[in-house]
Amino acid sequence: MRVFLSVLMLVLISAFAPVGAYAAPKADLWPDWQAHDPDSMQKIDHSGWQAVLDRFVAQPEPGVTTFDYKAALDDRANGIEAVAGYVGKMVTVPVSDLNRNQQLAYWINLYNALTVKVVLDHYPVASIRDIDISPGLFSLGLFSSGPWDKKLITVEGRTLSLNDIEHRILRPIWIDPRIHYAVNCASVGCPALAPEAYDADLLDDQLDQAARDFINHPRAIHSDGDGGFVISSLYDWYREDFGERDAQLVAHLLTYAGPELTRQLDSIGRFDVSDDVYDWSLNDDRP
Known part of the structure; x- marks a missing residue:
C-alpha cells in the first residue's frame, strides 16, 4: 500500500506541477567523447x-x-x-x-x-x-x-x-x-x-548568426510594457550557460543584440524579468 501511494504521488506531481518548475538536464561530460585528432584533415560531407x-x-x-x-x-x-x-x-x-x-x-x-x-x-x-x-x-x-x-x-x-x-x-x-x-x-x-x-x-x-537571429526576435526577449522583460525559458533552464548573474546574461544578449534591443537593454537601470515563456508548438510549415 505504501509503495502504491508513493507511485501515485509521483504521478500526481508529474501531471500537475508546472513545466517551468523543473530544470533542464545539467551538462554532464562523458569523457570518452573527448577523444579527437587535432591534426586530422578529414572532412565530413x-x-x-x-x-x-x-x-x-x-x-x-x-x-x-x-x-x-x-x-x-x-x-x-x-x-x-x-x-x-x-x-x-x-x-x-x-x-x-x-x-x-x-x-x-x-x-x-x-x-x-x-x-x-x-x-x-x-x-x-x-x-x-x-x-x-x-x-x-x-x-x-x-x-x-x-x-x-x-x-x-x-x-x-x-x-x-x-x-x-x-x-x-x-x-x-x-x-x-x-x-x-x-x-x-x-x-x-x-x-x-x-x-x-x-x-x-x-x-x-x-x-554568431544563429545567436543574432534568435536574440533579436521577440520570442527570445521583449519588453513587458512595464519596465521589465519577458524572456525565453531557454535562459531560465540553462541560466548557468549564459551567466548566473543578471549582468552576465545582459552582456551575452548585448553581444548579439541589434540597435533596438541594445537601446532597450542600455536604458534600464536594473534587469527585471517579469516572466519566461516557451512555445512548444511544432515548427510546422502547415500547423
Missing part, C-alpha cells in the same frame, strides 16, 4: 542534410524557420528517406578521428537531422512533446515527456539519445552558449532550424 534543408525549410520572417513535414513524407525519396539516409551515414563516421571543428559540426547537424527524423516518424503531432517515447514511466522533469531520452542511434559502439548528444557531449566539451541557438527542438519557441548545414570551416560565423 553534410550535403545530404543540406539537400533536405534546401527543399523543406522555409523562412517566414527574420529569425524564424519552419519545416514542411507533410511534404517530406509525401516526397519520401527527398524527404524522410533522405533524412534517414543522412543519419544512417553519420552513425558510421569514426568521430574520435576528427578534429574539434569537424566534430562540432557533425554533432550539431546530426542532432538536428535526428530531431527531424523523430518528428517525421510520428507525424502528425502538434508538439514534439507529444512524441512520448522516453523511457521511465514515472520520471520527472521538463524533458520527461518527449523523445529526448530515447536511445535512437549507435555511434562508435555507444547508444545515444538526443539528450546524450546535447548534454553529455556538446555542452560540456565546447562550453559555448551559442550551441543552444544551433540545436533545434522542432518547436516555435526554439531557436530556428538553420537553413544551412553547419560547416566546420564556417562555425564561428554560423553560430
Whole structure:
C-alpha cells in the first residue's frame, strides 16, 4: 500500500506541477567523447542534410524557420528517406578521428537531422512533446515527456539519445552558449532550424548568426510594457550557460543584440524579468 501511494504521488506531481518548475538536464561530460585528432584533415560531407534543408525549410520572417513535414513524407525519396539516409551515414563516421571543428559540426547537424527524423516518424503531432517515447514511466522533469531520452542511434559502439548528444557531449566539451541557438527542438519557441548545414570551416560565423537571429526576435526577449522583460525559458533552464548573474546574461544578449534591443537593454537601470515563456508548438510549415 505504501509503495502504491508513493507511485501515485509521483504521478500526481508529474501531471500537475508546472513545466517551468523543473530544470533542464545539467551538462554532464562523458569523457570518452573527448577523444579527437587535432591534426586530422578529414572532412565530413553534410550535403545530404543540406539537400533536405534546401527543399523543406522555409523562412517566414527574420529569425524564424519552419519545416514542411507533410511534404517530406509525401516526397519520401527527398524527404524522410533522405533524412534517414543522412543519419544512417553519420552513425558510421569514426568521430574520435576528427578534429574539434569537424566534430562540432557533425554533432550539431546530426542532432538536428535526428530531431527531424523523430518528428517525421510520428507525424502528425502538434508538439514534439507529444512524441512520448522516453523511457521511465514515472520520471520527472521538463524533458520527461518527449523523445529526448530515447536511445535512437549507435555511434562508435555507444547508444545515444538526443539528450546524450546535447548534454553529455556538446555542452560540456565546447562550453559555448551559442550551441543552444544551433540545436533545434522542432518547436516555435526554439531557436530556428538553420537553413544551412553547419560547416566546420564556417562555425564561428554560423553560430554568431544563429545567436543574432534568435536574440533579436521577440520570442527570445521583449519588453513587458512595464519596465521589465519577458524572456525565453531557454535562459531560465540553462541560466548557468549564459551567466548566473543578471549582468552576465545582459552582456551575452548585448553581444548579439541589434540597435533596438541594445537601446532597450542600455536604458534600464536594473534587469527585471517579469516572466519566461516557451512555445512548444511544432515548427510546422502547415500547423
